[in-house]
Amino acid sequence: MNWTVSEHSFESDRITTNGNKYMTGNGYMGFRGVLEEYGKEQLTAVTLAGIYDRSGDKWREPVNAPNGLYTVISCDGEVLSVLETEPLAHTQSLDLRTAVHRRETVFSTREGGRLTLTAERFVSMDQLHVLAAKWTVHSTVDCRVEIKTGMDSRVWDINGPHLLEQRIQSVSGALLSTAVTGELRLPVAVAELAEFGLAERVTDTGTDNNMDIRMGVNTDTDPELALRHLSFDVKAGETYEWTKYVAVFTGLDAEGNPGEAALSTVRSAAGEGYAGLLEAHRRKWEERWSRSDCVIEGDEEAQLALRYSIYQLLIIAPTMSEKVSIPARGLSGQVYKGAVFWDTEMFMLPFFLHSDPGIARNLMMYRIHTLDGARRKAAEYGYTGAFYAWESQDSGDDACTLFNVNDVFTGRPMRTYFRDKQIHISADVVHGIWEYIKFTGDNSILADGGAEVIWECARFYYSYAYYNPLKKRYELLDVTGPDEYHERVNNNAFTNALVQEALEIALRAAELLEDNYPAVYAELAESFAGGPFLAEFTEMLEQLYVPQPDPDSLLIEQFDRYFKLEEVTLAELKSRVIHSHEYWGGGNGLATTTRILKQADVVLMLNLFKGKFSREVKQANWEFYEPRTEHGSSLSACIYALAAADIGIPDWGYPYFMRTATVDLTGESKQYVGDLYIGGTHPAANGGAWMAAVLGFAGVQYDGGTVTLNPALPKAWKSVQVPVVLRGSSFRLEIGREAIVVTAAPGNSEAVAFAGFGGAPELCLPGMELRIVVFWEEDL
């Protein structure tokens, strides 16, 4: 129970959101939650990780592969598709435990019967290039069924076409689609093999069902759609089943010919058979869940939403490559250019740090591999060091344009400052690398490029900063913080605090590298000797201005002169809206001149540095900023949930947690900014839901030495069980209101200290079960 997401009717206006909700994937590719008869108009997409293309002067975006699972069924000459026929019954479901997508649809047939079509499929977590699917048909009356199935290369593109020189061949019974991308000329190959076990089944019943299979595919006349036609007589009460296998390869995947790799892989997959593939897939998922599933006792709704959030993270995490990270819309399509944002480090990384350090390392190595792109961006703007891309793709060059939103009133592109002013991105990367080291103790990442990234980011900030001679301090001017409705502000509290941390990390990384990898340190330090380097970092750190709480109000001003902006309620601001899609930020945006913020900004900073601020400060700022927050970004609600738990009022946070955890279940998120479609999945919110539950309500906090456990469970929650991996050792935490049980795996190599309910830390040795209880005052 609580492992299944499903719905039991068909509604055409949910096609797009269901594409997100029922997504499957394995980090190599994402397969939107479409039905088999869907085409590009229904946003069918097999979105590939890490392969990008630019068509003409349009936005560069990820490449979608052809859909080898495309299938349309007819019965007695009538097409049975939810797009054309109202079904008698329809169920779409997703089994989160095994990541299998299913549909079952009942159509009425001409002869007054009911034909039931089922299909299930999975994107193999065991063989990352493989998709497998199985269909059945069953009819209450005799009828003749025709199957058209094959390769649909008419892919959905936002800014395509990306697949040029498309060709579909029939190779010894398999279909092979090949193409190359336009910009980098990377080959993309998809092979498909269908197995019509129908024949055997029919033979079993001893009747001749007039099977007619036409496999000839005329690739000359339609290079985009190649279909096998298969028709056969269906006998009432019998069930007919067939399977398909698809393999996807690109020029990024290895040496050799992707077409040949796809063909040989699809044949070998077919050889293993559907059941064998599924079992291997299931085992991989079992292992993933064993490391990540959080169990909430007492709140079924929250349980499903949290599990679903984790599922979404697992289907897009790059297990196979350190050159790929997670885009802001996961692998749910090309929205946001398939680009990687700060979302990864600040909202998703914590989950992987606690559950799968290998993936966490991949994510951070991606930043190391894209350092040159960040250097190019810094140089482009006249800075030294590394200014990471706001929207990062394969090379690390910034995919973000200067005109990200269209003005709905004039149709003109609107100059926004995402790309050039959200300088906190480099500090977010530094933060991520340091967190990785903290959780894993794996300093090798510093030698593998991490130190270089950290120092280049610090150099960037030194070159970006200005010194105020009168106030005798360094300032960070003309930036955009997390609240993107206020662009080009000075001394954004979040940004300055993050930069302060980045400078600290730069200095500490130098010590760590020198201690552990002296040769690497010596060589690198020499290349940085021209400066700015450690001396300048130290100087800037000592004099960097970071906005602090006002002694009276305890408020931290979001940026210089924020408090001078117009005070207006969110309701009042909404009443000023003229066009429902109008952008609230930018030069003339409704929120720009007011105190209304798009998303958590100061509160995000307080949560990141929760040890530095008193509960009173955190509460005062929560109470001030929350009513002024639009939550116009999916990155917002989870932070208010986290911060509410941190100040000990989890019930303030619970609605924000639920909003975060259900964003892709309900599909209730902002779909348009200006005239730009921004729908898709929300991995940052998924990560945020996990953070709110584990770091917030369960109160888990690891500082690299001790795990502090200060739970603040919402009313309905009895306990939360959380598996964590710290310094390579696995622990299971069972966190209740009055007792916490920590169980260390017997094979653990390290002991970790745990301190619960404000008590003293206790070491949890391998194989040990540690029980921590609330220390009630009356016990004294």
Next chain:
Amino acid sequence: MNWTVSEHSFESDRITTNGNKYMTGNGYMGFRGVLEEYGKEQLTAVTLAGIYDRSGDKWREPVNAPNGLYTVISCDGEVLSVLETEPLAHTQSLDLRTAVHRRETVFSTREGGRLTLTAERFVSMDQLHVLAAKWTVHSTVDCRVEIKTGMDSRVWDINGPHLLEQRIQSVSGALLSTAVTGELRLPVAVAELAEFGLAERVTDTGTDNNMDIRMGVNTDTDPELALRHLSFDVKAGETYEWTKYVAVFTGLDAEGNPGEAALSTVRSAAGEGYAGLLEAHRRKWEERWSRSDCVIEGDEEAQLALRYSIYQLLIIAPTMSEKVSIPARGLSGQVYKGAVFWDTEMFMLPFFLHSDPGIARNLMMYRIHTLDGARRKAAEYGYTGAFYAWESQDSGDDACTLFNVNDVFTGRPMRTYFRDKQIHISADVVHGIWEYIKFTGDNSILADGGAEVIWECARFYYSYAYYNPLKKRYELLDVTGPDEYHERVNNNAFTNALVQEALEIALRAAELLEDNYPAVYAELAESFAGGPFLAEFTEMLEQLYVPQPDPDSLLIEQFDRYFKLEEVTLAELKSRVIHSHEYWGGGNGLATTTRILKQADVVLMLNLFKGKFSREVKQANWEFYEPRTEHGSSLSACIYALAAADIGIPDWGYPYFMRTATVDLTGESKQYVGDLYIGGTHPAANGGAWMAAVLGFAGVQYDGGTVTLNPALPKAWKSVQVPVVLRGSSFRLEIGREAIVVTAAPGNSEAVAFAGFGGAPELCLPGMELRIVVFWEEDL
């Protein structure tokens, strides 16, 4: 000849522009070029200098006084007004030499005759509170004429009402309108006296013309309009004449009761009589012209336009007060809030410096008197020193709002950065004070507050500047330069160069003050001792970044990254316009993201510091920036004319000169920005026309020691005669292509050196005539 502006038809669509074109005034008040029968709908206004009021939360703006000259004529019961009856003939004219406005209108009468109405009026340059007017009627047939004349207090206000507690009394034959302003409760009083000499004339002819005069004014029933009714029989062929006198006083004018002052002044004016008043007025104008009239030989059109430009400056110059300066729209109404901009220092002051140092001193003293307002503005933004108002009124507080323009697409106020980012205003003030000292040698202004202003401005810049530790230089970030289409830019070349000069002046002013007024210096220096003061100014000056010409292209980048903006032609940009009144600047303006500039910016800087740059640099920048300049401000064209003359290509500049010099003659200027009416006169353009002619084409340049004369006359110009006052001594310059004659007034106290055509300076002693001729190469 060439002293008259006139037109010979009536066109209702020219009512507004003629209100500007035919304006009269004397620096105390402006009287728009309306006809006597016009009311507020025709923008009749008696705009008072230096008295401002705020009504409700609307923009603060100058106060218009009631119109004591309001008069409507009827003939045989039919109103004879151009607003109601198409006239048979109509002439409106302005005699520039004597500043007298005239109209002559011929109406057909019911009896088939022609009635000719004339009116002339002047705003006395001799008695600044007095207006006088004279009417005549003449008919070709006998008829009965009725005159309604009196006081129209229904004043035109943009953001009124400003005159509260209005009351009109009849006091012994005079009408007295009294009121108080709402905000400061300043009394405003206007007295009117009419003299109907008709009676005498009629008596002369020996007939009884049934005169019926009703003088009773019922002020209870209409406090806004008080009219005398006078009717009489007109005999064919006879001319009937009457006169009126008006006196205007406010609470700013002196002690005592403004109402009583107005009454006694109007009675005394009537006692002197129209002819006597006119003669005194004419003599004052003669004297003004003798000091300022420039004579162009060979170009009648340019001559009239230049003279007209000078006229416009003379009618608005504050001769009577050092607490008043010249608003950007002169005294032509309430447009731009009657506020004083940088226009005064940078575009008008040069004319007064050369022709009337007393007025120049008044203008600069105005800035000294408003220093506290500038200090308040600096403090408001967290700076030290003095940040002068972008739109300055009586107190020096900034009248400029943060939302200066409405978005035509949404109707919403648009955040603009005129107020908070055009920091060059303080340097403009410093520049003006220093120019005053250079021209007059009058250091006393430093002791009278000038030094304090200069230092406070320098302190402001020190507190505004940031130090770039990597580039080791001070920078001026987040400013708006003259080109207001590009707001919030870094290191605007114009701004940085002006600030550099301001810092230099701050240091030199310290020397000058210490040498000449050691006690004042000692006291002031002590008050500034806490710093930033001279040490900081020196440090900043030495390290201030001022953008320089690129060694290859010779171009100076207008601001950081200007060259990265979209390259687009002006024509292409215009083709993108959707709404004719849309604002090109601001957050989403059409020009904002392109290289198109509103007005001269780099070229203005090159012209201000012409000695610092080579001819090649100036030409390269002229050629680059001119095609990219919209000339969307009336401050632009004159600068391109000046710079063209400076590089020796006057014919490039001539069209810009003519455009500048005729702006108020043709009325062809931008009338709307967003939905904001910005029409009115253009004193900065008027001053710019004078600058282009004298400093540009005539090539007059005074550095405080020597006058350099490098004429570059446009094709048609044979010579230019220019009177100048330097260091209190008067000279007449006759500048031709091959010879220059300098004539020093016999009463001069000082000799000044003149160097023409690149030759060596020669001293011109009192009473001397100096002849300088071109030194041709073949003479060698």
